[in-house]
Amino acid sequence: MADVAIPAPGTARRATARTALRLVHDDPQLLFASVLLALLAALAALGPVLWPQNPLALNIGEALRAPSPAHPMGTDNVGRDVFARFCAGARISLSVGAIVTAAGAAFGSLIGLGAGTLGGWLDAVLMRVMDAILAFPPLALAMAVTVGLGVGLKTATLGIVLTSLPYFARLLRSEVIKIRTLPFVEAATAIGAHPSWIMWRHILPHTLSTLLIQSAAVFGYAILTLAGLGFVGLGAQVPTPEWGVMITNGLQYALTGQWWIGVFPGLGVLAVVTATSIIADRLRDALDPRGRYAHL
Amino acid sequence: MIRTVGGRLLGSLAAIFGASVVSFLFLRILPGNPARLILGPLASQQAIQQQVRLMGLDRPIYVQYLRYISSFFSGDWGFSYSNGRPVREVIATRLPASIELGLYAFAFAFVAAVVLALLSTYRHRPVVDGTVRAISFFGLGTPPFWFGLLLLLAFSQALHLLPGPEGRLGPAVAPPPTVTGLYTVDAVIAGQWGTLGNALQHLVLPAVTLGLAPFAYLVRLLRVNLLEVSREQFITVVRSKGVGRWTAYVRHALPNAFLPTLTAGGMVLAQLLAGSVLVETVFNWPGVGALVVDSILRQDYAVVQTFILLSAFAYVALNLIVDVLYGVIDPRVRTPTGAR
Numbered sequence: 001m002a003d004v005a006i007p008a009p010g011t012a013r014r015a016t017a018r019t020a021l022r023l024v025h026d027d028p029q030l031l032f033a034s035v036l037l038a039l040l041a042a043l044a045a046l047g048p049v050l051w052p053q054n055p056l057a058l059n060i061g062e063a064l065r066a067p068s069p070a071h072p073m074g075t076d077n078v079g080r081d082v083f084a085r086f087c088a089g090a091r092i093s094l095s096v097g098a099i100v101t102a103a104g105a106a107f108g109s110l111i112g113l114g115a116g117t118l119g120g121w122l123d124a125v126l127m128r129v130m131d132a133i134l135a136f137p138p139l140a141l142a143m144a145v146t147v148g149l150g151v152g153l154k155t156a157t158l159g160i161v162l163t164s165l166p167y168f169a170r171l172l173r174s175e176v177i178k179i180r181t182l183p184f185v186e187a188a189t190a191i192g193a194h195p196s197w198i199m200w201r202h203i204l205p206h207t208l209s210t211l212l213i214q215s216a217a218v219f220g221y222a223i224l225t226l227a228g229l230g231f232v233g234l235g236a237q238v239p240t241p242e243w244g245v246m247i248t249n250g251l252q253y254a255l256t257g258q259w260w261i262g263v264f265p266g267l268g269v270l271a272v273v274t275a276t277s278i279i280a281d282r283l284r285d286a287l288d289p290r291g292r293y294a295h296l
Numbered sequence: 297m298i299r300t301v302g303g304r305l306l307g308s309l310a311a312i313f314g315a316s317v318v319s320f321l322f323l324r325i326l327p328g329n330p331a332r333l334i335l336g337p338l339a340s341q342q343a344i345q346q347q348v349r350l351m352g353l354d355r356p357i358y359v360q361y362l363r364y365i366s367s368f369f370s371g372d373w374g375f376s377y378s379n380g381r382p383v384r385e386v387i388a389t390r391l392p393a394s395i396e397l398g399l400y401a402f403a404f405a406f407v408a409a410v411v412l413a414l415l416s417t418y419r420h421r422p423v424v425d426g427t428v429r430a431i432s433f434f435g436l437g438t439p440p441f442w443f444g445l446l447l448l449l450a451f452s453q454a455l456h457l458l459p460g461p462e463g464r465l466g467p468a469v470a471p472p473p474t475v476t477g478l479y480t481v482d483a484v485i486a487g488q489w490g491t492l493g494n495a496l497q498h499l500v501l502p503a504v505t506l507g508l509a510p511f512a513y514l515v516r517l518l519r520v521n522l523l524e525v526s527r528e529q530f531i532t533v534v535r536s537k538g539v540g541r542w543t544a545y546v547r548h549a550l551p552n553a554f555l556p557t558l559t560a561g562g563m564v565l566a567q568l569l570a571g572s573v574l575v576e577t578v579f580n581w582p583g584v585g586a587l588v589v590d591s592i593l594r595q596d597y598a599v600v601q602t603f604i605l606l607s608a609f610a611y612v613a614l615n616l617i618v619d620v621l622y623g624v625i626d627p628r629v630r631t632p633t634g635a636r
Binding site: 128129131132133134135136137138139140141143144145147148149220224227228231232233234244247248250251254255257259262263265266269270273274277278 | 307310311312313314315317318319321322323433434436437438439441442443445446448449452453460461565566567569570573574577578588589592593597600601603604607608611612
């Protein structure tokens with residue numbers, strides 16, 4: 001019974017790729033967002049190869065130089081190359097965004113699936129825990145985690161993951177509860193399929209589009225929050241080329257004329273977050289005909 | 297009605313309880329030594345042991361939790377070693393500045409959101425609509441502290457139109473006699489128009505910076521709601537009765553589009569709270585947010601902990617108020633099933 005509805009392997013994937021290409025082709029904004037994100041990802045991945053300067057190397061003689069061919073984004077107050085730091089910052093931000101999204105989606109959906117399928121006291125307990133997390137403004141909870149567990153990039157990431165859990169869990173739970181009552185699930189139950197098989201084969205695939213939309217939204221949120229934590233001194237610590245930390249550093253020099261130290265890393269955050277929110281928006285339009293603003 | 301309000305109240309109490317447990321867990325149980333966290337890096341071993349006893353850290357966990365929460369509610373929020381004063385006093389002196397900034401930021405966000413949402417939906421104007429959507433993407437994607445920096449560069453440094461990061465008033469201007477603590481209100485009460493002008497000038501950039509994210513959020517929400525409501529049948533009915541297009545829009549569509557926006561109140565407060573931490577430092581604004589950042593730098597975590605718990609309580613309280621208000625305004629959601 002399991003192999004009845006499975007299309008020839010590869011067909012579905014090819015069709016999805018073609019649909020994605022057509023979507024991008026028909027929509028200049030989406031094209032722009034995708035190209036921007038791809039560009040930043042390339043800078044993050046290939047930065048050390050393309051621009052072989054050490055983002056941590058001090059060079060007092062070259063301090064506070066304006067952008068020039070030798071330093072496309074200038075140098076900061078201790079002579080570090082801002083472009084090298086920008087690329088390193090892209091690497092940090094994009095990886096933290098990816099880690100938060102993956103961990104949040106995995107654990108959040110596990111919680112949501114568990115609560116939605118098993119119900120009963122487990123559902124009640126899990127959802128109360130999620131409510132407790134939602135009782136904090138997200139930045140405040142992330143701050144609590146970093147203050148409690150020790151300041152740094154790792155704890156900041158952990159804190160952001162924690163704040164992202166309820167969004168996934170609540171969404172997945174409500175989806176599961178909705179899908180569980182649909183005729184095809186009842187049919188599978190009537191045939192005698194095991195509940196875990198039904199979950200895996202019949203319910204989970206139907207939640208994937210919702211999960212994808214939410215993931216795109218969380219990705220941008222994670223990067224913005226990481227920059228905020230770095231800015232107040234709870235995220236990455238000082239020599240680390242993290243965008244939020246770099247903006248804090250640039251703040252002192254902006255008003256004496258060295259605007260480039262703080263402005264470029266902020267542009268990076270803006271570019272990533274805007275690109276992902278455009279992509280999340282379009283995903284929502286393409287995949288989810290119902291909710292148009294069920295976002296963070 | 298009373299039953300639903302009671303239900304919401306219970307739900308909020310549960311949320312506050314949960315929030316207090318979470319913050320207790322993170323700020324009291326997990327770190328190596330909360331006493332050192334409170335006393336700061338320079339405290340002596342003896343002082344730390346005394347603090348451990350004082351905080352009851354040698355007692356069972358549930359006793360610790362009860363003490364933690366009861367001292368919080370009795371207003372004993374600990375001692376800020378870097379300021380040499382109780383946390384409550386320090387926060388109280390900083391609060392008016394934050395409230396004033398928050399109010400102006402909210403006013404800006406709200407008015408701008410209404411105006412731009414109306415502009416982008418009243419007629420089919422793709423250019424206007426596209427611009428508004430672009431602005432809202434910008435607002436939601438910008439780190440607020442960075443946007444503040446850009447505004448300072450443009451309006452203070454390049455154009456010399458507005459003051460730089462001097463705080464609430466220029467260096468030569470004395471604060472008005474304290475009545476409310478809000479300089480603009482106090483200046484009006486005292487009749488000091490020069491001071492009022494100066495305070496307003498100093499408010500423009502921080503308020504716009506802080507209001508940007510809530511504005512972007514509200515304008516997105518309002519735009520979608522307005523589009524939906526303006527397609528409803530009752531608008532057609534009102535129009536067919538001879539009411540003008542503008543009147544139908546502003547008098548009938550707008551109020552209905554506002555309803556769902558009310559639920560965003562909690563979100564807006566969260567953005568303002570977080571924003572104050574991220575924005576005040578940029579402008580040297582002497583508010584609670586800047587206090588929190590200073591305390592982080594000095595490792596004076598008693599202040600930070602209080603801020604975190606207080607903001608959770610404010611957030612839960614506002615969400616409760618919004619829920620109840622929503623039930624009063626929109627009878628359709630009064631049943632428990634309609635609430636979620």
